[in-house]
Amino acid sequence: MTRSLEHAFLRFVNENRLIEPNRPLGVAVSGGMDSVVLLHLLNQWRARLKVHLYVLHVHHGLRGQEADEDLLFVENLAEQLCLPFSSARMDVRGYARSHRLSLEEAGHLLREQQFLRWRDELGLQAVATGHHADDQAETLLMRLIQGTGIEGLAGIRLKKPGLVRPLLFARRSEIQHFALRRGLAYREDPSNRNMRFLRNRIRHRLMPLLREEFGFDPESNLLHLSLVVQDWVAFMEPELENLKKQINKARVGNQIELDISVYQAYFSWLRVRLLEQILQEILNRPYRLSYRRFHQFDRWVQRAQTGAHYALHPAVWVWRRDDRLVFLPEAATDASLDPVSLEPEGEFELPEFGLRITVELLPREAVEFTRDRTVEFLDAAQLEFPLLLRRWQPGDRFVPLGMSGSRLVSDFLTDRAVRGPEKRQVPVLVSGHRIVAVLGQGIDDRFKVKENTKRVLKIQVERI
Structure with a gap:
């Protein structure tokens, strides 16, 4: 033998x-x-x-x-x-x-x-x-x-x-x-x-x-x-390679955004592989998803409304944003990230926040207001520089545009249907000890551009 x-x-x-x-x-x-x-x-x-x-x-x-x-x-x-x-x-x-x-x-x-x-x-x-x-x-x-x-x-x-x-x-x-x-x-x-x-x-x-x-x-x-x-x-290897390409296209900064129609177009075996590949990308290690867990998640996708969230893994959250599924690491929702200083001019690449922010000082007459939520305009004379960018924290308050009294940032976000992990990762812009803007959601009324404003700070936010 x-x-x-x-x-x-x-x-x-x-x-x-x-x-x-x-x-x-x-x-x-x-x-x-x-x-x-x-x-x-x-x-x-x-x-x-x-x-x-x-x-x-x-x-x-x-x-x-x-x-x-x-x-x-x-x-x-x-x-x-x-x-x-x-x-x-x-x-x-x-x-x-x-x-x-x-x-x-x-x-x-x-x-x-x-x-x-x-x-x-x-x-x-x-x-x-x-x-x-x-x-x-x-x-x-x-x-x-x-x-x-x-x-x-x-x-x-x-x-x-x-x-x-x-x-x-x-x-x-x-x-x-x-x-x-x-x-x-x-x-x-x-x-x-x-x-x-x-x-x-x-x-x-x-x-x-x-x-x-x-x-x-x-x-x-x-x-x-x-x-x-x-x-x-x-x-089936060629199909698995196509999944990897799909995930690469869906990556936005430290998260992965996938159209629900794309997810549902795959038959169940490939949906499991797709989720495993996403988890592997985020966790940076191989991961096997049980079919029991997959079926639970699949049922959630079918009934979830915008703003609903789901813990696919203890370290990975998923939330539904309109017709997309957004996968992000638990760390991305951590409010303990160190604040970042922003000077009145320049472009700031902030991968830890998943953002690129462009800050520009303009004369009042050069400003064209739009409904674009990625752009905010503030009265520069009311600001103390450098500004600080950080995650919002429990107890944070500001005065929403058009209101006279302050509100908790947490309640403000809930009213705007921002919930779950998406809510926890929303950044705020701080001048001195006051919040001047909840980025992507609105500015503080005290810092809005008025008739007598001479210089305007334009802040443009882009996700990376």
């Missing part, structure tokens, strides 16, 4: 063109059995494959001394094989907390990010990982239990940008047999036996039950299913 695994490995790598000759390849080695076997197989065939190997190890900072010993074990293994070695330490717990992820999700994302960094820094063609056929079957069952769509049934990809899985054909039993015959040392992770984790319950309870009680081989059947779905997803 040992020789058959060796040659099956070489055949699988060549048939699927997983490794380019004469280019270095990274090997992700945790110290566990699967990655150690992968390293030995690649090292055995490296002359035949014409490939130089780098041993790579990620320390997750989760298991204290055990994790330190894993790192030392892999470093020593690389030295024994006379291979270059690199390691990186990750704060998985902190990342999970700050990004509202499980430890497993955070660890997966940080590992892949580090693999891509190594690829670029070391000039690697890719990083090889030790995923095998049993991992594939367990992943598919996990996704079926937790809820998934078609793309989720593609499972672990054989190849993706920067990553390859040369052991994806092999069964765990074959890998164990190879390690035993070769007398390979490896590290045991006690968490692999912890039944709190769904993957372990699937591995140690569900899979044996399917084999013993139902008499079929779940690994082979599920692996075949994943390959069929991967072919279908590959067929």
